[in-house]
Amino acid sequence: MIRDRGKAFYFLAIFFGLYVLFLYGPMIAIFVLSFQGPDGGLTFPMNGVSLFWFEKLFSGGGIVDIGAAFTRSLKLGLVVMLLTVTISVSAGLAFRKKFRGSAALFYIAVASLIVPSIITSLGIALEFRLIDDLVKNYGPDWLAETHTTFMGLFTSGLGAHLTWTLPFGLLIMFAIFNRFNPAYEEAARDLGATPWQTFRHVVLPIILPSVIGIGLFGFTLSWDEIARSSQAIGEVNTLPLELQSLTTTVTKPDIYALGTVTSAVSFLVIFLALVAIRALQNRQARQGSDAGSGML
Structure with a gap:
C-alpha cells in the first residue's frame, strides 16, 4: 500500500530544493552568463x-x-593524484x-584537516624560506651564489596540496x-602466491574502486x-589563483568563461571516475556470475 x-514531506522537499538552488544557483548563473554575446556584461539580462x-x-x-596556467594546474593535479593514491594505499596496508x-x-597525518588552510600554507612557505636562508648562508659557494628559492610548483606547492589530499x-x-x-589473501598464499602476486591479483582488484575514488579526491x-x-606555490600561479586574482579587476564575461572551463574539467574527472568504478563493478559481477555458473 502507498501511504x-x-x-511535512512536501515542506521538507521544498526546503531541500531551495537549499540545492542556494548551493548551485551561483554556479549555474556563471555558466549561463559565460555564453553571452560580444556586448555581454557581468549581470543579467x-x-x-x-x-x-x-x-x-x-x-x-x-x-x-590560460594555456600556461591550465597546464600547471593539470600537471600538479596529476602528480598529487598519483602520490595520494600511492601513499594512501601503502599506509592502508601498513x-x-x-x-x-x-x-x-x-x-599527525590527519591533523591538517583541522588546521586552517592559510596557516598550513604560511607554515610551508616559512619552512622553505628558512631552508633558502640556510643554503645562502651556509651552503657551498657554487650553490649559494646562484640559488634563489626552493619554493615552486612541485616542491612547496606539491607539499601544500598533499597536506589536503592525503588525509582523505x-x-x-x-x-x-x-x-x-x-x-582472500590467506587463500592466495596457500596456492603459492607471493606477497606481490597476492596484492596485484587479489587485493588490488577488490579495492580498485576505492583507489579510483582516492585518485578522484586527489x-x-x-x-x-x-x-x-x-x-606556498612560489613564483607561478595555478589556474584557481589566476581566477581569484582577476575577480577584482576583470569587468567582462571572459572571467565567467574561465570559471566554466575550470568547473568543466572537475566534472569531467568526476564523470570518468564514476564510469571507471561502474565498469569495475560490472566486471566483478560478471566474474562472480561466471564463477557461480562454473560451480553448477
Missing part, C-alpha cells in the same frame, strides 16, 4: 548567446595566459598491523581495509585548491 505523504568569450579566452589575447607509534602517526585518502583506505576479509582537491596554494 499518503503528509504536509544576457546580451546575445555565443561562444565569443571562450574563443577570446583560448586565443591568448585576454586576461591571463596500518593493518599494529606498530609502535601508529596512533600518534595517524593523528588515508581515511578512505583505513575504512576499506577495516572491512577487508583477510581470508585530483579535484588539488585542481580547485586556493588557500593552501596562496603562500
Whole structure:
C-alpha cells in the first residue's frame, strides 16, 4: 500500500530544493552568463548567446595566459593524484598491523584537516624560506651564489596540496581495509602466491574502486585548491589563483568563461571516475556470475 505523504514531506522537499538552488544557483548563473554575446556584461539580462568569450579566452589575447596556467594546474593535479593514491594505499596496508607509534602517526597525518588552510600554507612557505636562508648562508659557494628559492610548483606547492589530499585518502583506505576479509589473501598464499602476486591479483582488484575514488579526491582537491596554494606555490600561479586574482579587476564575461572551463574539467574527472568504478563493478559481477555458473 502507498501511504499518503503528509504536509511535512512536501515542506521538507521544498526546503531541500531551495537549499540545492542556494548551493548551485551561483554556479549555474556563471555558466549561463559565460555564453553571452560580444556586448555581454557581468549581470543579467544576457546580451546575445555565443561562444565569443571562450574563443577570446583560448586565443591568448585576454586576461591571463590560460594555456600556461591550465597546464600547471593539470600537471600538479596529476602528480598529487598519483602520490595520494600511492601513499594512501601503502599506509592502508601498513596500518593493518599494529606498530609502535601508529596512533600518534595517524593523528599527525590527519591533523591538517583541522588546521586552517592559510596557516598550513604560511607554515610551508616559512619552512622553505628558512631552508633558502640556510643554503645562502651556509651552503657551498657554487650553490649559494646562484640559488634563489626552493619554493615552486612541485616542491612547496606539491607539499601544500598533499597536506589536503592525503588525509582523505588515508581515511578512505583505513575504512576499506577495516572491512577487508583477510581470508582472500590467506587463500592466495596457500596456492603459492607471493606477497606481490597476492596484492596485484587479489587485493588490488577488490579495492580498485576505492583507489579510483582516492585518485578522484586527489585530483579535484588539488585542481580547485586556493588557500593552501596562496603562500606556498612560489613564483607561478595555478589556474584557481589566476581566477581569484582577476575577480577584482576583470569587468567582462571572459572571467565567467574561465570559471566554466575550470568547473568543466572537475566534472569531467568526476564523470570518468564514476564510469571507471561502474565498469569495475560490472566486471566483478560478471566474474562472480561466471564463477557461480562454473560451480553448477
